Amino acid sequence: MPATVVVGTQWGDEGKGKFTDLFARDQHLVVRYQGGHNAGHTLVVDGESFKLQLVPSGILYPHITPVIGNGVVVDPRVLIAELDMLESKGVDTSKLRISGNAHLILPYHQELDKLTERRLGKNKVGTTKRGIGPAYADKAARVGLRVQDLLDPKIFRQKLDVVLKEKNAIFAKVFNQLPLDGDAIADEYLNICAPRLAPMIGDSVGVVHDALEAGQNVLLEGAQATFLDLDHGTYPFVTSSNPIAGGACV
Secondary structure (H helix, E strand, O other), X not given: OOOEEEOOXXXXXXXXXXXXXXXXXXXXXXEEXXXXXXXXXXXXXXXXXXXXXXXXXXXXXXXXXXXXXXXXXXXXXXXXXHHHHHHHOOOOOOOOEEEOOOEEOOHHHHHHHHHHHHHHHHHOOOOOOOOHHHHHHXXXXXXXXXXXXXXXXXXXXXXXXXXXXXXXXXXXXXXXXXXXOHHHHHHHHHHHHHHHHHHHEEOHHHHHHHHHHOOOOEEEEOOOOHHHOOOOOOOOOOOOOOOOHHHHHO
């Protein structure tokens, strides 16, 4: 069974959320395949409003398995806040599946985002300052931490220490800022975020492939839009991922 992809054809705000919600009712899986919490949509179900940024909209339907895929960058603090909101409204969030290969947004990504935009002045890109771009940059540089690293405190801390040494040097020498505290970051991510998200972390690729091979309906939910695509958009005023349909294949 082929998958269905929802893609914006302009710069976003085309109403993708409404179409995703419309199509989702007949799906078995709804998969978010790129972006982070720099985009979102509002859904109204039975008169109640739900504002989602990271969690796929399919979570609102009991028969759907929502999946956060490899290409998404995840701020676990934002994700947990979103899950708390959904649970407060009676939504079962336990069925969410998160790719262990998705990359994490960490506090230094957000700080770099803010400081870089400020330093560029009138030449700034106009980012959301939520660390999306710097997280994707670390992914491309092969130094990023991934969601699965939350499951191994030793590996998480080893990777964090290596990356934070470089980031803190940048904060001090380029931006004249104080360093970030690795202990505080590790404590929040490993002792607060990891226990909450651990049951949801797994192999999202396997989940999607199994569904397709079983003939189930799979909806791939894109964020942003075509003209914000890193390769095909109005560069440099673009996002840091590939919202086009081809991005769903990654």
